[in-house]
Amino acid sequence: MTQEIEVKYRVRDLPALEEALARRGVLLSSPARQDDQAYAEDGWTYEHSKIGVTFARLRTQQGRHLFTIKRPLDNAMACLEHETEVADREQMHHAIVAMGFHPTVRIVKTRRSAMLGDVAVCVDEVEHAGVFVEFERTVNGEESGAAVQEELDALARSLGVELERATDTYDSLVRAALTPA
Template identity: 70%
Template sequence: MQEIEVKYRLYDLCGLERALADRGLVLSAPIFQDDQAYAHPDWAYGQSKIGVPFARLRTQGDRHLFTVKTPLANELACLEHESEVADRNQMHQAIIQMGFRPTVRIVKTRRTAQVAGMALCVDEVEHAGLFLEIEKVLDADESGTAAQERLNAFACSLGVELERTTDTYDSLVRAALAPA
């Protein structure tokens, strides 16, 4: 399956909440997510991510999820495989043994809503700020870029101030933490 995303820096949370309420949508209670990102040892920031597999280990409550994403058309249109794991530390060691290296820790609070097959995520990301992320799952043979344009049209229809970014959270956090 493909996970397709569009991401926006969010400047008016109250305005977004009003726009969602006008559509009968309410964001969930906040959920804390602690993500460790991993990269292939031959890849470095500044290089293209297209076609390169990346791993993530997420803890959310008492659940641990292991995810591998491979960007296809762009960094936010990825082939994705995900599975729950029992022991975060053991999975971390297994990822290292597979040759991946830890890159950035992404810590965020997420609130979600679902509409028309889309997941709307409002994320407060430590060091990076407040974002709206809209996600949709597609079959592997569907066009990710066409889906991103539909997701973008939905975001624009909300009528709130948003600034689209094509960066992933790991890149945004890394940039925020880089020495000036």
């Protein structure tokens, strides 16, 4: 069982973050546009917990379509994850709906990424939500997601840049930004 464990931060000063990453030898990739459609199990709403619930995502990036299933274990950013490439986004959308999921939020972002040792670093400019940085590691199912998140948080804080930790996933952040107060 593979888990994707991440921590996410709102970035207030992007040039300072880029400089701090560069000092660590982190060279971010060229920007890539990601167009994600998020899905939830029928019956689930944003008022419910995400723990133990299966979510799907259909992503298009540079002409490739990726289908992903995530199930949060410890929290919304410590997930069991399975991912595969699919040939036809529209047909996969219909298959996901036929499997008992409903579309929730569309997330469009520009991502630049790099590796810092065994940690993936992603700087995301998310439409409607702002600029974020994620630190992510893939681990086996026996490791504690919360413990790995503590390690990732220490790494993020060691950069010496002002970062505001976000505990919500992008779908929740975009939904909140688009929901009238």
